[in-house]
Amino acid sequence: MTSLDIRPAVHAPSAPDAEWWRHAVIYQVYPRSFADASGDGIGDLAGITARLPHLVELGVDAVWLSPFYLSPQADAGYDVADYRQVDPLFGTLDDFDAMLTRAHDLGLRVIVDLVPNHTSDEHVWFQAALEAGIGSAERDRYLFREGRGESGELPPNNWESIFGGPAWTRLADGQWYLHLFDSRQPDLNWEHPEVRAEFEDVLRFWLDRGVDGFRVDVAHGMVKEPGLPDWDGHVSMIEGTDDEDVANGSGNHGPMFDQDGVHEIYRAWHRVLADYAGDRALVAEAWVEPLSRLARYVRPDEMQQAFNFAFLATRWDAPALRSVIEASYATADSVGAPTTWVLSNHDVVRHASRLGLADAGSRPNGIGVGDEQPDEALGLRRARGATLLMLGLPGSAYLYQGEELGLPDHTALPDELRQDPAFFRTGGVERGRDGCRVPLPWSSDEPGLGFSPTGLTWLPQPSSWAAYALDAQRGVAGSTYEIYRSTLGLRRSHELGTGGLEWADGYGDDVIAFTNRDVLVVANLGATPVPLPVGATVLASSVEVTGHEVPGDATVWLQVQTA
Ligand code: GLC
Numbered sequence: 325m326t327s328l329d330i331r332p333a334v335h336a337p338s339a340p341d342a343e344w345w346r347h348a349v350i351y352q353v354y355p356r357s358f359a360d361a362s363g364d365g366i367g368d369l370a371g372i373t374a375r376l377p378h379l380v381e382l383g384v385d386a387v388w389l390s391p392f393y394l395s396p397q398a399d400a401g402y403d404v405a406d407y408r409q410v411d412p413l414f415g416t417l418d419d420f421d422a423m424l425t426r427a428h429d430l431g432l433r434v435i436v437d438l439v440p441n442h443t444s445d446e447h448v449w450f451q452a453a454l455e456a457g458i459g460s461a462e463r464d465r466y467l468f469r470e471g472r473g474e475s476g477e478l479p480p481n482n483w484e485s486i487f488g489g490p491a492w493t494r495l496a497d498g499q500w501y502l503h504l505f506d507s508r509q510p511d512l513n514w515e516h517p518e519v520r521a522e523f524e525d526v527l528r529f530w531l532d533r534g535v536d537g538f539r540v541d542v543a544h545g546m547v548k549e550p551g552l553p554d555w556d557g558h559v560s561m562i563e564g565t566d567d568e569d570v571a572n573g574s575g576n577h578g579p580m581f582d583q584d585g586v587h588e589i590y591r592a593w594h595r596v597l598a599d600y601a602g603d604r605a606l607v608a609e610a611w612v613e614p615l616s617r618l619a620r621y622v623r624p625d626e627m628q629q630a631f632n633f634a635f636l637a638t639r640w641d642a643p644a645l646r647s648v649i650e651a652s653y654a655t656a657d658s659v660g661a662p663t664t665w666v667l668s669n670h671d672v673v674r675h676a677s678r679l680g681l682a683d684a685g686s687r688p689n690g691i692g693v694g695d696e697q698p699d700e701a702l703g704l705r706r707a708r709g710a711t712l713l714m715l716g717l718p719g720s721a722y723l724y725q726g727e728e729l730g731l732p733d734h735t736a737l738p739d740e741l742r743q744d745p746a747f748f749r750t751g752g753v754e755r756g757r758d759g760c761r762v763p764l765p766w767s768s769d770e771p772g773l774g775f776s777p778t779g780l781t782w783l784p785q786p787s788s789w790a791a792y793a794l795d796a797q798r799g800v801a802g803s804t805y806e807i808y809r810s811t812l813g814l815r816r817s818h819e820l821g822t823g824g825l826e827w828a829d830g831y832g833d834d835v836i837a838f839t840n841r842d843v844l845v846v847a848n849l850g851a852t853p854v855p856l857p858v859g860a861t862v863l864a865s866s867v868e869v870t871g872h873e874v875p876g877d878a879t880v881w882l883q884v885q886t887a
Contacts, residue, residue: 348385350387353389356401358371360780373419376426382805390437392414393410395444435536435607436538442511457497458499466510467548483502483555484558484559491580520589531600536604538605544610545581606626641849663720665720668727676731689755693737697735706877708807709847718821727808729794773793842883843882
């Protein structure tokens with residue numbers, strides 16, 4: 325029990341019977357790297373089904389699966405050739421149904437990925453558009469345009485692809501088509517009624533099978549400014565959001581992003597989901613700033629959640645994180661939405677590596693062997709501190725597979741093994757995202773660290789990873805896995821997800837301290853230990869706490885008495 329100097333509430337608790345998506349901890353499964361049952365070195369749906377008990381033991385509420393649909397895998401499945409089929413790499417629709425049934429039996433909800441901004445170049449619509457030729461109705465489902473210059477030899481505008489190079493590719497017949505990502509990911513024309521109808525149908529297809537919701541890929545990109553005007557800004561989903569952008573709102577604002585027209589689509593999708601029982605949810609992947617723009621995606625008649633990348637993008641700096649946390653609640657609360665928290669995903673360097681860089685929390689697009697290497701021990705220590713800070717916050721939180729093991733990125737992948745199109749389209753200037761997509765280590769002394777029965781892994785695992793394997797941490801007090809597990813349990817039993825937040829003062833500038841229900845969270849981002857309140861009972865801590873202080877780069881949860 326401890327006395328506290330508490331300031332007014334930053335965020336009030338939600339109703340105890342709030343919908344699940346207001347407080348859920350959602351675990352991202354990246355199917356190709358989670359668990360491989362078939363033995364080909366690429367993870368699959370049967371592998372996921374077999375490992376679902378791990379997620380129950382860990383204590384998460386839901387799973388989000390990155391794409392497993394039919395795809396030539398030009399962007400690891402974010403190039404969908406058929407939205408209603410499972411790629412043979414990952415199994416069959418029956419495997420999906422079996423996975424979903426098992427997850428539901430285990431009490432886990434399941435969200436799937438929807439990729440509506442673009443299709444694969446192998447999608448029947450794009451193939452038909454190629455065949456039908458200039459001026460055809462088939463081309464109208466995409467963004468085909470004539471080029472500029474005397475004979476149309478210049479692209480229709482100056483937009484760049486987010487993966488590097490021009491955002492336009494020219495066909496042999498002279499027309500150009502737009503692709504904000506890889507040339508094998510042509511952008512759809514969302515002004516076309518057939519495109520809208522098709523995606524509503526795709527939503528129903530998966531809702532009918534029983535999914536609990538959708539993560540919407542590039543949710544800020546589908547509608548473009550009419551006339552597709554030139555733009556001199558720099559497009560990057562990965563780098564576009566940083567502390568400065570968050571502060572002054574100078575991030576992704578081109579004519580290809582965050583157009584008002586996208587909201588009409590989400591209002592329509594909201595109505596589709598509302599036809600189904602069971603609080604189905606949409607979560608926006610929208611890299612927009614400032615946070616007030618993000619709030620527009622989660623207005624009461626649109627999506628239920630949006631990823632809060634402003635938090636992920638903020639450096640390891642207490643005042644900066646405090647102000648992002650405050651802004652996150654202010655904007656989400658203004659529309660009655662929950663905020664979300666996320667530190668890692670399949671597009672960014674894992675937080676255990678980002679926080680081990682000299683500029684802690686900066687966000688390189690991948691780390692290669694020639695780059696500054698993170699301090700692995702320091703990165704892990706801070707990552708655990710950051711996670712305990714995040715899990716103490718009310719709202720919904722996302723975990724990326726393997727962070728419960730404290731995994732760092734593979735920061736020394738040989739270039740010849742890289743697969744991310746961003747690496748190739750930037751001529752290697754950006755190392756790309758392969759380093760955070762390496763197959764998980766399940767058992768320390770099996771080939772491929774237990775990822776696959778044959779020992780094959782589609783990317784090699786770093787040699788340090790045996791020590792991170794699940795079996796090396798399970799049941800080991802103080803391991804990252806056990807810390808995640810106990811903290812998730814406490815978050816649930818203390819109902820922190822639906823709790824409120826009040827800052828606790830008096831800990832100094834390097835500290836983020838707040839109460840959420842009967843828990844005081846003290847995150848010390850500085851180097852100097854911070855004394856704990858006298859008589860405080862420690863509930864959880866990111867490092868071993870000896871004596872009555874929170875060491876540097878660590879977070880502690882304490883029990884407080886509520887009135
Ligand atoms: C999203 C995905 C990313 C993908 C891109 C294009 O940002 O998270 O992995 O490459 O969209 O679909």
